[in-house]
Amino acid sequence: MKIHQLRNATLLLEIGEHFLLVDPVLGDVGAIPAFKMRGGGRRRNPTVPLPPEAPALLEKATAVLITHAHHVDHLDPAGIAWIKERGLDVWVSPLDMPALRKKGLNAKEVTDGFLGLRAEIVPAVHSTGIMGWLMGPVTGFYLSAPGEPSVYLTSDAVLTQNMLAAVKRLQPDVIVAPAGAANFGIGPDILFSIDELVTLTKSCNAQMVFNHLESIDHCPTTRTDLRDRMQAEGLTDRTHVPEDGESVTFEASSTPAPPNISTAPIPRHGFQKWLVNQVAKVM
Numbered sequence: 001m002k003i004h005q006l007r008n009a010t011l012l013l014e015i016g017e018h019f020l021l022v023d024p025v026l027g028d029v030g031a032i033p034a035f036k037m038r039g040g041g042r043r044r045n046p047t048v049p050l051p052p053e054a055p056a057l058l059e060k061a062t063a064v065l066i067t068h069a070h071h072v073d074h075l076d077p078a079g080i081a082w083i084k085e086r087g088l089d090v091w092v093s094p095l096d097m098p099a100l101r102k103k104g105l106n107a108k109e110v111t112d113g114f115l116g117l118r119a120e121i122v123p124a125v126h127s128t129g130i131m132g133w134l135m136g137p138v139t140g141f142y143l144s145a146p147g148e149p150s151v152y153l154t155s156d157a158v159l160t161q162n163m164l165a166a167v168k169r170l171q172p173d174v175i176v177a178p179a180g181a182a183n184f185g186i187g188p189d190i191l192f193s194i195d196e197l198v199t200l201t202k203s204c205n206a207q208m209v210f211n212h213l214e215s216i217d218h219c220p221t222t223r224t225d226l227r228d229r230m231q232a233e234g235l236t237d238r239t240h241v242p243e244d245g246e247s248v249t250f251e252a253s254s255t256p257a258p259p260n261i262s263t264a265p266i267p268r269h270g271f272q273k274w275l276v277n278q279v280a281k282v283m
Ligand SMILES: [Zn+2]
Pocket: 009, 071, 073, 074, 156, 212
């Protein structure tokens, strides 16, 4: 299993015979709006270009996987155009199916067994309190191919007891987590803090891959901050902070036990999606 980091949350996940393009944001620098509202540093996004390795990696994609399509830093207009041009299937939670089908994409629901993978949709919470509600429900994915390390993509999230329980139950070999500690300059953080990432890492034995860094204006954590802290915590041997364009390879250490997959229903969008769209129109 390989993870090829492209930019921010966009990566190519090589698992089994598949090359899944995760959360494709393929626009140029500044192609999507700024997110930071107060406190300085506001600029259009993404703030950095795709790496030189991107075209060759994108060429390999066999399908697309999206954690939450209602946020433009996880699916942008350039990403949509690119998917349509190639006619690739887009695997999502049932939350995102209607909106993506309306956009003309071939959206399909991730279920255990899709593409020959063991899979679970793991709901995540994108912030705390009212901000968590405004950000809407998002979903992570646990994926496992025969003979390969399993991986849990948390999606944009803050740390919750539910997430820690899911990690304990599923025992993923690799966890991919967004580490930018995003904050609009108003309200609570909307991504894991470095402290939360340390807690998550110490709660399990998984290899950790941290992304969603140094590409979006409201993500203050730097790769250097994160590497320094993980070193101070003695966690360097199982934490990875790839540069854009860098690939990380994971080998299966032993034959894993079959995953304890849950099929519990996942939370649905409320009217916050409409509300946030109205606010975005006047900003
Ligand atoms: Zn994001």
